[in-house]
Amino acid sequence: MPQTLDAHQRIPDSMAGLRLDQAAAELFSDYSRERLKAWIKAGSLTVDGSPARPRDKVHGGEMLTLVAELEDDARFEPEDIPLEVVFEDDDVLVIDKPPGLVVHPAAGNPDGTLLNGLLHHCPALGVVPRAGIVHRLDKDTSGLMVVAKTLVAQAALVEQLQARTVSREYDAVAVGTMTAGGTLDAPIGRHPRDRKRQAVNDSGKPAVTHYRVIERFRAHTHVRCRLETGRTHQIRVHMAHLRYPLVGDPVYGGRLKLPAGAGDALKEVLREFPRQALHARKLAFVHPTSGATMTFRAPLPDDLLMLLDFLRDDRETMR
Structure with a gap:
């Protein structure tokens, strides 16, 4: 049954x-630009x-009103994909996504995604845009x-994300020995020559990453990053910009660097x-109904x- x-x-x-x-796509970020264009043409978005x-230009200060019916999204099929559910109630679902799972169907991944698994786990998500997904993780994060x-x-969670009140922390292993933590405030946008990549550039959107050192190794650093913003590939781009790319990053990692004198086992792992x-x-x-602050932690994967x-082991061996 459609929802209004x-x-x-x-x-x-x-x-x-x-x-x-364009403005509508920024302000109503739950919906695709194509769907918003259709609503504009139909008079549902005024x-x-x-x-x-x-194509009309906006001047700032206008009020956009969107009144539309949301039909079940029949484009995506439910699939029995195992989900690691950390928490669930009538309003929200928190999952621990494994590496290798694509979040949303796209041209190269039409099925087998988290969205397909969510529709199987909770069929009622078929009437919620993007099956309730409000933020994403890269396939291999x-x-x-x-x-x-x-x-x-x-709507409540999207508002929190836009207000930067959702707290998100990440653990990463970076190439290079970082001397200290800090904050990188550098805008991120499309790479000027490679449209599949992101890059730090002045024409990008604001992006702020706070980072601190957890543990140093001979040629690597275990670092913890806290996001203020949620740009595509933000941590990967920012760490590479600082010249501390993440281990195993196929896009921003650059050439493989092995520590001098490392044993064969570590070389193979890297x-x-x-x-x-x-x-x-x-x-x-903040829970959208109770107003309580909800905090979750997920242990490092194997x-x-x-x-x-x-x-x-490499650090201790070389002492």
């Missing part, structure tokens, strides 16, 4: 000059109460994600590590524990 969506967003002055569909065209089970919960060494270890947010053990 009734949402309102005021266009900030910073968006002046954007097309209406500007100050009047219909408009997707493991760890905690929160999923909204209702439209109200989804050569064969199958993914970027990144894990979403901690997640905290592959990262093994990597750290080999790095410790």
Whole structure:
């Protein structure tokens, strides 16, 4: 049975000059730009109460009103994919995503994704946009994600993400010996020459990562990162920009670097590590119904524990 969506967003002055569909995609980020364009054309999304065209420019200060019916999304099939459920109630679902699991179907991954598994686990998510997914992890990043089970919960969680009040911490293993932690405030956008990559550039969106050293090795560092923003590949891009790329990162890692004098076992682990060494270890947010602060932690997966053990053995052996 369809659910009625009734949402309102005021266009900030910073968006002046954007097309209406571009601004709408930023403000109603739960929905694809194509779906929003269709709603604009149908008159379901209005500007100050009047219909408009997707290409119309906005000036800032206008009120966008979106009133539409959400039908079950029949494009995606439920699949019996095992999910590591950390917490679940009537409003939210917290999972510990394994590495290798794609979050949302796309051209190269039409099925076998977390979204397909969510639809099997909770069929009611079929009427919630993106099956309740409000933030993503890269395919090969493991760890905690929160999923909204209702439209109200989804709107509340998206608002928290936009207000930067959701706390997200990650553990990573970086190449190079980091001397101290710090904060990197550097905008991230599309790479100017490679559209599949992100990069630090002045035309990108604001991105802030706080990082601190957990443990140093001879040529690597176990680092903990806390996000203020949630840009695509943010930690991977920021760490590479600092010249401490993550172990195993196939996009931003650069050439493989092996510690001088390392044993064959460590060399093999570093050569064969199958993914970027990144894990979403901690997640905290305000429950959309109770108002209580919810905090969750996920232990490091076996592959990262093994990597750290080999790095410790190497450090002790070379003393």
